[in-house]
Amino acid sequence: MSLPSIAASGSPGAAAPGAGFIAADPCVHCGFCLPTCASYRVLATEMDSPRGRIHALKAIDAGELVLDATVAKHFDSCLGCFACVTACPAGVRYDQLIETMRPRLNAPELRSPAQRVFRRLIFALLPYPQRLRALLAPLRAYAGTPLQALARRSGLTRLFGPQVAAMEKLLPPLPEQAFRDDWPVLVPARGPRRRRVGLVLGCVQRVFEPGVNAAAIRVLAANGIEVVIPPDQGCCGAMTHHQGELAQTRELATALMSSFEAVIGPGKAAGPEPLEALLVAASGCGHTMKSYGEILGSRHPLLGRVADIQEFLDEVGLSDSFQAALRPLPHGDGTAASAERPLELAYHDACHQLHGQGLAAQPRRLLGRIPHVRIREATEAGVCCGSAGIYNLMQPEEAAELGRIKAADLSGTGAALAVSANIGCTLQIRQAMEGQARPLPVLHPIELLDRSYGGPA
Structure with a gap:
């Protein structure tokens, strides 16, 4: 399977379809999207569902409906989880439709x-x-x-x-x-070098979950993968991208790409060779970065392809020495997992990983390489947890209810741990677990792989 390159796909802003695309959208209002829609789940109003918003979009486009503050609230209630895109039997690209709307919602008169x-x-x-x-x-x-x-x-x-x-x-x-980035610009591979990649640290992840990046770097190096980490890298722009703040998104994305280009080349700190891939350990970031061709309208030949770290490790495979060193993880009582008593994990599919990037089997296969691990599936794995970038800050009541539903679903699997590969989801689910009778710890899959290899617990 090939991975997306950071390449041009048109001029900046070309990803947003025009009015003709909206009018020609194939939505037949069948309702298959409703059970998967997180906002409809908690608000239960047609205007807060994908088909309701599509109807409103077409009415606005035809001049039959005015986009005022009341109408804007129904678009703001959308989490942008794209579960409806996965569920739609007619192939409606609601993700592209809502992307056309996000910048228009930022008009001053539409918000207090x-x-x-x-x-x-x-x-x-x-x-x-x-x-x-x-x-x-x-x-x-x-x-x-x-x-x-x-x-x-x-x-x-x-x-x-x-x-x-x-x-x-x-x-x-x-x-x-959490308050320092003290990684070297170039982390060498352990043993023979198999690959050369860059790692995006993330803006919130490096502060709130620095252990994830540390685990990612150790796992990559132990698998013979050389890692380039620019010291002054910033945000990828995912947060602003999901909110239709296009100018700031391009500014952040350009600065991130420039930070890598500044250390790669003849005489530069990371050496002259281009990267084979640019890896991300937060799925929300990965979803946006895979759209850099459309967002930036430019090509970055030095930086290779964008890939989720789990996607990449699944594709290239774990090294023989790394696989041989993996050991069973401990249960809560300290005893090691075994074939008779495996460690059971509840995997949370982050929306921008599952629906946005189509990644579901890869992280599960990777976790399956840890001895005596069993994955228990949530009943509603495809429903959003309520994080959705900054949705849980902008719409706290709706997000709290979705978090409660998700935490109960994961806890109800009977697993000992919940696993999440997106920083926003991790923080949201941890907070929601506090209200559960049986709260589960929430960890990143790479942390578990690192611990199995002998990293810090």
Whole structure:
């Protein structure tokens, strides 16, 4: 299977179809999308379903409906999970339709002043790791401590409004490594070099889940894969891309590509050879980066193809020495998993991995290489957890209900661990697990592979 290259597919903005595409859309309003739609699941109104929004889009396009603040709310309720695209028997490209709408929803008159200020704050903070770290540094004595638990129980956090309270709920403990990127520009392969790749650290992931990147680097190197890590890389633009902020998305994407180009070439820190692939350990980032050809309208021959790290490792295969070194993971009581008592995992399919990139078998095959692991499938694996980029900050009530449904589904599998390959989903599900009678820890698949190989627990 070939992986997408970072290549031109037209001019910037060419991915968004025009009005003719909307009018010619083949939706027959059959309703197959409704059971899969997360917003319809919690709001139960036709206008908050894919077919309802498509009907509204066509009416707006025909001049029969005015896009005002009330109509805009029904488009803002969409999580952009694309489950409806997977479910649609007519092949309706709702993902492309909603992409045409996102920039139009950013018109000032469609949102309140408070909403506009909050969005500007989010887009000025989260895509910039150093700014995020500066804000979070004073909170290290609060995050993950009894003080945080007390503040939540007392309702103190709700005094700042539902959106700030939602942000606080997602705040995890902040280890020291969350505040630094001290990786070398070039991490050599262990043993004979099989591949040469770049690794995107992510803006939120490197701060809230730095252990995922550490595990990814160890696993790649141990599999004979050389890793290039530019020291000043920033956000890939996924967060703003999903919200229709096209100019900022292009700015962030261009800066990320430039950070890799700055270290690759004759006389540069990472050496002259081009990369075979640019890897991502957060599926939301990978989905956007696979659209860089359309977003940037330019070719980056040095940077190879974009691939999810699980997709890439499944394609190239684990090295013989790495596979031979994998050991069973421990149960909660400390005993090692065995054939008689395997460690059971509930795999969460992140929307931008499953529906956006079509990746489902690859991560499961990779986890299956760990001895004595058994995957238990959730009942509604294709339904969104409510994270959806920044949806859980913008629509906290709907997101909280979706998180509760997802946590209950994963916990109900009887598994000992939940597994998620997207940072937003991980934070959302962990928070929702707090309300479950049987809460599960949530880890990235690469962390489990690393631990099986002998990495830190």
